[in-house]
Amino acid sequence: MIELHNDNSFEFMKGLEDNSFDFVLTDPPYDFTDEQWNELIIQLKRICRGDLIIFCDPEREPPMKADRKLFWAKPTSTKNYSKSYGRFVEEILLYIGDEHKWNTDLQWSNYTGLYDDKVQVLDHPYKKPLSLLERFILIHTDVGDKIFEPFAGGGSTLLAAMRLGRHCVGVELDKDKFEFAAKTLSETQREWNKNRVKVE
Numbered sequence: 001m002i003e004l005h006n007d008n009s010f011e012f013m014k015g016l017e018d019n020s021f022d023f024v025l026t027d028p029p030y031d032f033t034d035e036q037w038n039e040l041i042i043q044l045k046r047i048c049r050g051d052l053i054i055f056c057d058p059e060r061e062p063p064m065k066a067d068r069k070l071f072w073a074k075p076t077s078t079k080n081y082s083k084s085y086g087r088f089v090e091e092i093l094l095y096i097g098d099e100h101k102w103n104t105d106l107q108w109s110n111y112t113g114l115y116d117d118k119v120q121v122l123d124h125p126y127k128k129p130l131s132l133l134e135r136f137i138l139i140h141t142d143v144g145d146k147i148f149e150p151f152a153g154g155g156s157t158l159l160a161a162m163r164l165g166r167h168c169v170g171v172e173l174d175k176d177k178f179e180f181a182a183k184t185l186s187e188t189q190r191e192w193n194k195n196r197v198k199v200e
Contacts, residue, residue, distance in 0.1 A: 001167045002158050002161065002162050002167070002168050002170075002185060002189070003168070003169045003170065004152060004155065004158060004169075004170045004171075004172065004178065004181055004182055004185060005169070005170070005171045005172075006172060006173070006175060006178040007171050007172075007173065008171075008173050009040075009150035009151060009171045009173065010039065010040070010043070012150070012171045013043045013044075013047060013150065014043075016047045016148075017047070018046055018047060019046075019047070019048070019049040020047050020048075020146070021047055021048040021049070021050070021146050021147065021148040021169075022048070022049065022050045022099070022101070022141055022142075022145035022146050022147065023048065023050045023051055023052075023053075023101075023137070023140050023141045023145060023146075023147045023148075024044050024048045024050075024051070024052040024053065024054075024147070024148045024149070024150075025053050025133060025136055025137065025140075025147060025149060025157050026044075026052075026053070026054055026055070026148075026149050026150055026151050026157070027054075027055040027128055027151060027153065027157075028040060028054065028055070028056075028150070028151045029151065030056070030057040030060055031060070032060070032062070034062070034063045037062030037063060037064065038062070038063060038064055040062075040150070041054075041062060041064045041095065042064075044095075044148070044150070045095065045097070047148065048097055048148060049097055049098055049099040050097040050098075050099050050100065050101055050140065050141070050145075051094060051095065051096055051097045051100055051101065051140050052093075052094070052095040052097065053070075053092060053093070053094055053095075053136050053140070054066075054092070054093045054095070055072075055090055055091070055092055055093075055128065056090065056091045056092070056093050057090065057091070058087070058089065058090070058091045059087075061091065061093075062093070066093035066094055066095055067094055067095055067096045068093075068094040068096075068113070069091055069092070069093060069094070069113075070091070070092035070093075070094060070113045070114070070115070071089055071090070071091060071092065071113065071114050071115070072089065072090045072092055072115050072116075072117070072128075072129075072132060073088060073089050073114065073115070073116045074088045074089070074090065075088070075116075075118055075119075101139075101140050101141060101142065102139065102140070103138060103139050103140070103141075103142070106135070106138060106139065110135050110138075110139065111139070115132055115135070117129035117131045117132040117135075127153070127154055127156055128156055130156055130159065130160055130163075133156055133157055133160040134160045134163065134164060137160055137161060137164050137166060138164065141166055143164070143165045143166065144165065144166065144167070145166050145167070146166070146167040146168070146169070147161050147166050147167065147168040147169070148168070148169050148170075149168060149169070149170040149171070150170075150171050151171070151172065152170030152171060152172040152177070152178070152181050153172060153177055153181065154177060154180055154181050154184065155170065155172075155180070155181030155182070155184050155185050157170065158170045158181065158185055159184065159185060159188060162185065162188060162189070
């Protein structure tokens with residue numbers, strides 16, 4: 001089951017029960033205040049019994065220290081460097097949960113902690129590579145597990161979960177992003193006819 005909700009993530013999480021998810025995989029806005037970061041991580045730890053993986057700007061880390069830091073090296077570009085150096089590395093924070101899962105049946109390169117996956121179709125400005133999201137889902141969950149994505153954006157995490165047979169609940173406040181994600185998921189569901197997409 002894939003669910004997508006057009007709602008405020010912080011308000012939505014207040015209605016969720018403790019330990020109702022097996023894994024969190026999310027890419028929050030990078031302009032959060034320390035207070036927002038703390039509230040987010042506290043709520044995610046409450047509702048998830050497993051691990052949290054959170055993409056993060058290296059210059060705006062949350063005050064709550066992660067258990068591990070992973071890195072995504074993005075493709076370089078010819079943007080304007082007249083005033084500063086470029087930055088093509090994003091941090092990926094791992095918070096280990098009480099019911100930590102670590103599946104070891106992938107090839108060794110999936111566990112290095114430094115990744116250079118490419119975004120195949122850039123239809124969303126902050127899109128993460130589907131292959132990278134699928135890697136984390138395969139390592140930290142089993143088929144049938146339930147994933148939470150509080151900042152669904154264009155729906156990449158939900159799409160990755162759908163492709164791998166996991167359940168996923170996503171929340172997106174922005175109406176345009178929500179409608180884009182809903183359209184993408186519905187089209188994929190019709191094509192594969194493997195999961196039922198519920199959009200509210």
